[in-house]
Amino acid sequence: MYNHFLRGEEMIKHKGTVTIETVRLILRRFTTEDAYDMFTNWASDPEAVKFLPWGPHESIAVTLRRIKTWTDSYVFDNTYNWAICLKRTNHVIGSISAEILNDPGKTCEVGYCIGRQFWGQGIMTEALRAVMHFLFYEVGYERITARHDILNAASGRVMQKAGMRLDKIMYHVSMRRDKTYSDVAVYVKDIE
Secondary structure (H helix, E strand, O other): OHHHHHOHHHOOOOOOOOOEEOOOEEEEEOOHHHHHHHHHHHHOOOOOOOOOOOOOOOOHHHHHHHHHHHHHHOOOOOOEEEEEEEOOOOOEEEEEEEEEEEOOOOEEEEEEEEOHHHOOOOHHHHHHHHHHHHHHHHHOOOEEEEEEEOOOHHHHHHHHHOOOEEEEEEEEEEEOOOOOEEEEEEEEEEOO
């Protein structure tokens, strides 16, 4: 077992938040210049952040502080937090990130948010597929999970379209901002 973790080809190879390009998108590191786009496109919209533990942001200063936290973390090669940028406009319209759950077990969890005006266009599915490909084939994860509040069925459809499968429902996982308890659907995808 000990030798398993010593063999380099089987270890996670963290690369940090590198730029990923898709047909319509550029996934890149956040910069402080993204504060206006983030604030106006999703962070200040109560509907866009309805199922997130934070938000909506009251001012662009709050958004700027959040981005500063993210940009400061880019010094670590195990930080994965992308700004979703539309190629045709060069505007940041959302975010997608990965949280390490278990490096020895080669498992991480992705999360995302996108501005309401960009819902239903396949953009988040495109971003999620690209990030999963990177995490599987460049970093070395073997299992990726994602979760959504069961009241947020659209997020589950994104996961399904990206090739993830429903693994389980977890009940009374956390308290929503409206003080009700949330049940969460957990999706997984294993490397093929």
